[in-house]
Amino acid sequence: MQKYTRWSAILVVLMLVLAACTSDGGSSAAPSDDGDTASQPASSGGGGGTGSAADCEADEFGCVEIAEGDAMTMGTLLVISGANESLGLDSQYGAEVAREMRPEIAGHTVEFNHQDDGCSADGGTAGARALVSDPTIVGVIGTSCSSAGVPAAEITSAEGIVMISASNTAPSLTAPETHQPFYARTAHNDEIQGAAMAQYVGEVLGLTTAATIDNGSPYADQLANVFARTFESEYGGTVTAEEAVTVGQTDFSGVLGNIAADSPEFLYFPIFVAEGALITQQARETAGLEDTILGGADGILTPDWLDAAGDAAEGAVLSGPDLAFSGGFYEEEFLPAYTEVSGEDQPISVFHAHAFDAYNILADAIEEVYFTEGGTTYIPRTALRDAVLATEGHEGITGTLTCDENGDCADAKISVSEVQDGEFVRVWP
Amino acid sequence: MPQRRIRLNFVNIFLWLLGGGLIAIAVVGAILTLSQGRFSVEAFQSFLIAGIALGSVYALIALGYTLVYGILFMINFAHGEVFMWGAFTAFFAATALSDIGMMESNPILAMLLVLLTAMLVSMVIAVLLERIAYRPLRGAPRLVPLITAIGASLFLQYTARGFYGSGVRAYPTSGLFEGTLALGPVTLSVKQAVVIGAALFLMVALYLFIERTRTGRAMRAVAEDKDVAAMMGINVDRIIVTTFAIGGLLAGAAGILYIQIFNQVHFFMGFLPGIKAFTAAVLGGIGNVIGAAIGGLTLGILEQLGPNLLLSGYGIPAPNQLKDVIAFSVLVLVLIFRPNGILGRKENV
């Protein structure tokens, strides 16, 4: 008995001290100054904005401060490892090309802090946490995958860090009810891509039955859904099955067998490389799907998928952003620079230009709102967000971009490509 | 074992309810699915064949688990990685051979070469595993070798990841096993026929080896009682190494058959098949060679047929995502009523 009283006494003391600790624990957590910024010579401030240090106090999330001569840090949160790395690396190269061409923003050189979004919700969470823990991050280019984008947008928005995605396409990210205030994107909304695919299948190919497979990610789930609803309502088609698989799965014969029971004419699986390639191969071997046309979207519009799927990919149709309109600058200046930065002859995926545009929109917005005082550059965070969302008529590679209040900036053009002799050939429009 | 007093009333009732409930769900599901008439007879046939093909791969891996367990009473948790290394070796061998054009000019010889290298590498890894990780631990409490096995499994897995990268690599299709085959009313792809045939051949060969050869008899003797076997002049260490080597060979072969079906290799690919094969071994009665084969086939068929037959009738969205739930539920169910697996002897309880 005595033993218990002693322990409980210790426990009580512990909790008391604890309560005392936590009450001041929160306020003392301010990041300590390194001391490097103290001895800068005072210089009269310039800059696009007309702010003063008081504005930083007024801004809900304060300002990013960059000492004279220091580099500005921009975060990227893209999928740069694993089966879908070509999607993220492609965007990363696009952003690096943009930096090559515009090395200074507001008088500071730009440094990247690259994080991996893992193309999953958990990867996006971890990456976003890593970025928001760095107080010098001005803005983030990312994420690659919508599944990572949903939690990442929530985390960055809570810290007042603006995030522009080059390849998130899930509609919910910019839907009025679910849009996070500091989120914008230069990629198309899948309301458009899904509808375009439905139009191609229903009108151009003239098919009447289709089945869909998604992988539980918001991207695949919503895109498959938009496709199915549009295909049914606009083109009078019948959706025979809406199946789902899980990331990491390798055996799809059960799913495909279930779908084959209705022998749909079109099978739409807007998912990613690893599972997409296996489904392509296994669908070809499933009785009842021999004549079914296979279709995917920009998640597998990459040479990696072609390699992985092999001969089975022949004849598949994929939707994606249309870069055919991009014109002279893209062909003559962007692509050579891309090759130089990446060491690849050809772009390895389709969202490099969107990342290029995202970088420039962010840069324009920074130059619009920053001001300097005593040599230090200040960038108010909320004002930066407002400037990004107010972007109008930005002439980028992907078109003329204008952002709406929910962060949709894309000048979306969708094309459909078909795999012919192991290559993507643009077939529509 | 003395008869236990019947004190498990509450537990027994719970278990019977659980078992009965699961069986009822399955039966009702099957009736619902069949009454909807969604699947044709051919569809069921193809599920069944795909299940047998997958199940024979599981069975080959499961044999490795079961052989080792039979002799050492330890779970060789790293066996799935031995399988993965076999698959990777097969992948590199096949890529090299198709680069020099042998895959096209002499496909059968090329396939045999691939088979040989993969099986050899798997065997070497299995033997090294025994020598380095397990032999120093003979006689330790059973948790110790299990933890070692988990450690070895992680080590092999992430060594493969470091060596070969984290991406998925596509296996070059040889064109050798294309097309379909009609056996009476049943049609199956040549690939499936090859996988089933090869697995069957290996299993029969193993059975004959264990039953008919001197080494096989020595293995059985060691499994019965190590000390007596040692007194009879059997070199126990050698027999244990042989057992690991045979398990490795079979896992290597399973690796090749697996990539014939799925056409890709990945450093994590050994994990799930390893767990499944282990489940199959337990399902069939661990330590029992025929049990492993039966367990493997049961599991493979359940995986393919289960979701579509038992769950799709309920209108559950994406029933195939739940195939492993079915597999593990059946394991629980079988062990509730036969605690030592399908072929485990009853007095073992």
Add this chain to the structure above:
Amino acid sequence: MDAVVRRGLVIGLLAGVANVHVSLVGLLISLQTRQLVAGIVTLGSALPLLIALLAGYLAGRYRSAHGEPAPGGRILLAGALAGLVSGGIAALLVVFITQVNVSWIFVNASARLVSGLHFDQDMLVGSVILVVASTLAGLLGAALHVLPRHIARALSIGLIVTLVFALMEPFLGAILRNLGMGAVDRFLFSGGGLTQVGAVIVLAASVAITWAWRTRGAAVTSRRLEAMKPDQRRTAKLVAYAAIAVLLLLLPQIVGQRLSEVLTVVGIYVLLGLGLNIVVGFAGLLDLGYVAFYAVGAYTTAVLTSPSSPLFSPELSFWAALPFVIIAAALIGLMVGTPVLRLRGDYLAIVTLGFGEIARIIFLSEWAKPVVGGAQGILSIPAPLPFERDPQSIYYPILIFCVIAALGAVSLANSRVGRAWNAMREDESVAEATGVSTVKYKLLAFGLGAAFGCLSGALFAAKIGTIFPNSFDILVSINALALIILGGMGNIFGVVLGAAVLVGLPELLREFSEYRLLIYGAVLVVMMILRPEGLLPSRTRRAELHEREDEEEQFDDEAGVDTARPLVST
């Protein structure tokens, strides 16, 4: 060839294989980014030398059949030989990967690997440096056996401490900066390692301290301890406990933001380990699916507290949700526990593993998506007020639960229940015969284990704010199992130490993060071979393990029975 030299050759060969392994697996390249001593050597380049040093040391540890060490000259020869062979194999590897194109197989066989192994010199100079430096390192390793004992010990401890200091730069540097000693930090550390001055200071200080301690300090301290009266000793003990308590309370303030984050992760795993320790360590039921409890706790909390949980969101506070978490724990404990009551050993392991997988698959599935969100998981889980999500604040509720759980586990172990578990673990049939209701105590173990696991999961959800099915894979179970085994089963401090080593260290050593599971696997294997009782074993368990070594191997005739060797021994 005599045995000493042969030993040198064999160990050199093995070290060479280790060199090839760390090179091809990419560890060497990724450690190139970390300075060991700034401007002199990176951690990556030092790796082959460290391997050669170890090889030399091991080669010199020769004992003849009569337990006699070899003469000094031969020891040095063996060490040098081991270093030479190990470095030579690394040099051959470089030749091989520059001459033969193997980069399509080995992704790391690149120019960066070559320059890393060659200290950024060209082919010839680089390989000569590599081989000579390795030989010298091997010689040094062997010399530790030849030098007088005091010097050798001081030297080896000095080297190890210096290496640890350099490796721990992220940790020590962060503490120094957080305590406002940025100047000390800049003086000692640079580029993720020690500065040149810092390296000399640390080496000299650790050698000197070791020397002083070995020659005088140790004896003085133990004399003083012996001179204490019993009540003085008790006071000293109490003071020590109080000091630990105060330290635990102030820890987040001392170590700063980032390390507090690591502390919270460790704390959550301590809680998991304590729970699993009840199931495996006390009751002897091998559970490989412990993650199921963790997941259920996290998801129960998330669904009840998060405003964005899909179907059902009462938006309770963390504390209001806690009773429901406990109820969920009891239910899931019974659900997992009952079907496995009559299973033993390996059957139990696979079935529990199955339950773990079932939990993850269901949380991931489209079927359960309306309730738990599928692959997208559940976002915006609130922090347990009044504590905030900030790691320095959330540390405290985690600490409270860990302390409560630890006290609970200690008193359980010493209670009637603990003795019943003991009996059950040793021999179930005997326990049953002596009137211990195994059904009751097994279910109790599962229930308590589930409660700890669920609590841990609830804290995890509240700490991280967003949960996804992929956070609940089998690695969590393996982590938890490995940490109680590494720490020493049945010992609360062992669990804490195990969690700190297995979960905390990898979080700190970022460059290793990609290789953490690789190293982890190797550590588990080596640990089980060299020290199966764990780092801090409970006394009885250790005694039993060593007594067991002398025992004759025993096997029962049939699988599954095997009662002669309990699954776990204490």
